[in-house]
Amino acid sequence: MMIRLAGGEVVDPINGPTGKRDVWIEDGVIIEKPVSKRADKTYDVTGCFVMAGAIDIHSHIGGGNVNTARLLLPEQHAAHLKRPLHTPLANAGWSTFNTGCLYAQMGFTTVVEPAMSPSNALHTHMELADIPIIDKATLAILGNDDFLLSMIRDNASSAMIDDYVAWTVSTARSLGVKVINAGAAAAFKENIRSFAFDDVVPSYGVTSRKIVETLQSAVGRLGIPHPLHVHANNLGIAGNAVTAAETIRASQGQPIHLAHLQFYGYGTEGKRGFSSEAARLADLVNSTQNVTIDVGQVMFGQTVTISSDVIRQYSGMRTASPKKSILFDGDGNGGGIVPYRYRKDYYGSLQWAVGLELFLLINDPWRVFFTTDHPNGAPFTAYPELFELLMRRDVRNAKMDELDRSALELTTLASISREYTLEEVAVMTRAAPARLLGLDDRGHLGPGAIADVAVYRKGQDVQRMFRDAALVFKNGDLVVEDGVVTHYRWGKTVHLNLPPDKGITKRMQAYHEDRYGLSLDWFTFPDSAICRENPFAEVACKS
Numbered sequence: 001m002m003i004r005l006a007g008g009e010v011v012d013p014i015n016g017p018t019g020k021r022d023v024w025i026e027d028g029v030i031i032e033k034p035v036s037k038r039a040d041k042t043y044d045v046t047g048c049f050v051m052a053g054a055i056d057i058h059s060h061i062g063g064g065n066v067n068t069a070r071l072l073l074p075e076q077h078a079a080h081l082k083r084p085l086h087t088p089l090a091n092a093g094w095s096t097f098n099t100g101c102l103y104a105q106m107g108f109t110t111v112v113e114p115a116m117s118p119s120n121a122l123h124t125h126m127e128l129a130d131i132p133i134i135d136k137a138t139l140a141i142l143g144n145d146d147f148l149l150s151m152i153r154d155n156a157s158s159a160m161i162d163d164y165v166a167w168t169v170s171t172a173r174s175l176g177v178k179v180i181n182a183g184a185a186a187a188f189k190e191n192i193r194s195f196a197f198d199d200v201v202p203s204y205g206v207t208s209r210k211i212v213e214t215l216q217s218a219v220g221r222l223g224i225p226h227p228l229h230v231h232a233n234n235l236g237i238a239g240n241a242v243t244a245a246e247t248i249r250a251s252q253g254q255p256i257h258l259a260h261l262q263f264y265g266y267g268t269e270g271k272r273g274f275s276s277e278a279a280r281l282a283d284l285v286n287s288t289q290n291v292t293i294d295v296g297q298v299m300f301g302q303t304v305t306i307s308s309d310v311i312r313q314y315s316g317m318r319t320a321s322p323k324k325s326i327l328f329d330g331d332g333n334g335g336g337i338v339p340y341r342y343r344k345d346y347y348g349s350l351q352w353a354v355g356l357e358l359f360l361l362i363n364d365p366w367r368v369f370f371t372t373d374h375p376n377g378a379p380f381t382a383y384p385e386l387f388e389l390l391m392r393r394d395v396r397n398a399k400m401d402e403l404d405r406s407a408l409e410l411t412t413l414a415s416i417s418r419e420y421t422l423e424e425v426a427v428m429t430r431a432a433p434a435r436l437l438g439l440d441d442r443g444h445l446g447p448g449a450i451a452d453v454a455v456y457r458k459g460q461d462v463q464r465m466f467r468d469a470a471l472v473f474k475n476g477d478l479v480v481e482d483g484v485v486t487h488y489r490w491g492k493t494v495h496l497n498l499p500p501d502k503g504i505t506k507r508m509q510a511y512h513e514d515r516y517g518l519s520l521d522w523f524t525f526p527d528s529a530i531c532r533e534n535p536f537a538e539v540a541c542k543s
Contacts, residue, residue: 342377
């Protein structure tokens with residue numbers, strides 16, 4: 001069917017300046033305006049902005065930690081009232097299913113789960129397959145696993161490291177690689193409770209710095225489009241901006257992505273020894289072209305922190321709110337679930353301001369990405385409020401009047417006049433994440449792109465505009481009208497096609513049988529696991 005979106009103002013920085021033009025869709029993709037054919041269906045979108053579907057590069061939407069958080073906090077969702085009969089774990093409280101609906105209502109059409117343990121791939125992909133409408137992707141976690149640390153300790157060749165990383169990404173069906181507090185989870189097993197960039201992992205004799213450098217180089221050599229996704233050391237600790245700066249400088253010109261930089265934007269000034277270093281970090285990012293970051297903005301209210309940074313979560317258990325938490329120490333990666341309420345006190349106010357400073361002081365919207373590190377900084381449903389804070393200084397100033405003045409005085413936020421334009425929002429949430437992930441088929445509205453389209457009604461109420469999209473199309477199917485899901489369809493999980501070397505497969509078989517007494521089949525992902533036609537889509541590596 002041929003569809004025409006007529007009369008809208010198209011915001012598509014990849015394909016030209018913002019202006020009125022029609023958008024044409026046929027068979028799920030964007031097409032040029034046809035010469036002689038007429039549309040089968042025309043939507044009058046006069047008075048609306050038309051943008052590509054948005055992409056979230058860092059949102060914890062599936063996997064063991066997510067479900068453990070739901071089980072820890074049943075009072076936070078409707079499931080505790082009455083659990084439907086025959087509800088699978090992945091849909092307890094309808095949470096997984098609602099994830100796709102809530103994202104689609106805001107115009108998001110692709111979301112990346114950024115922390116999948118490779119041994120948990122089967123569970124994670126089966127849960128992601130239960131999320132409707134949107135496309136998904138995962139990043140595989142490496143950097144605390146015995147096999148990799150042993151290879152680094154034993155000076156394995158670059159080729160062997162590459163084979164292992166490629167095997168992991170391939171068998172886990174991931175789009176890239178993430179490292180979380182490199183080496184710290186392994187050190188935690190030996191009673192170490194703090195771990196810095198140059199600290200050494202006992203029993204292996206390798207530093208966190210060496211692990212990051214090794215993975216960063218392997219990702220580059222393999223042609224994985226997304227740079228190594230780094231959750232650095234010392235998350236959440238006063239003075240940790242030094243750690244972030246060290247990690248950036250250690251990248252030595254090679255692409256690297258720092259996750260949720262807000263949680264690393266802290267200095268030690270002031271009476272409480274907790275201040276903002278966002279301006280200095282932003283300057284460093286601005287001058288280091290190989291670095292991209294996502295923010296991990298904090299918003300106020302109840303949330304739950306979920307992370308495989310077991311040292312951080314162990315430390316955070318003291319401030320859990322409500323007073324309950326879970327910590328587990330797994331092979332390769334541990335994890336922790338710690339509920340937390342961000343209050344408008346000194347610490348909450350400062351964290352909120354640090355995130356906005358990073359958004360507003362990093363000049364290039366191609367290198368700063370829109371996230372709350374869902375749910376760690378805030379649920380992704382807070383995005384419309386965050387868009388408004390970035391696009392309207394008066395709204396920011398009004399919010400600042402509600403917060404702790406002594407905290408804000410240790411930031412530069414009051415002096416920043418920048419307001420994001422719609423074009424910058426389109427780059428940060430569409431074009432840039434598509435390029436960063438190697439997804440050339442989305443993030444823009446040029447001919448050949450998949451027809452993921454979000455239509456928003458113009459208006460002064462930015463929150464309402466982005467909360468309730470007027471129309472959303474996924475692969476050309478109309479799925480949302482006036483902020484309500486009207487049609488359900490299944491998206492796909494996109495992953496890299498990295499054929500594993502036969503030698504590493506045999507080696508991994510022997511390793512798993514020797515270490516776990518289990519066949520490698522327990523850790524691989526059969527095509528038959530998801531009973532649906534074509535649940536995956538392959539993405540090519542860089543040549």
